[in-house]
Amino acid sequence: MRLCLADGQGLWSEITMRARDALRFAEDEAVVALIKAASVER
Structure with a gap:
């Protein structure tokens, strides 16, 4: 499955946004x- 460069960049930015x-x-x-x-240990 090949994406054009623009689609690839849009998809990549979407993925990185979601990952962040x-x-x-x-x-x-x-x-x-x-x-x-920490509060339980006290």
């Missing part, structure tokens, strides 16, 4: 989990 959002969300979840774990 997913990473940001995962980081937030990890921070929340760490805070919960």
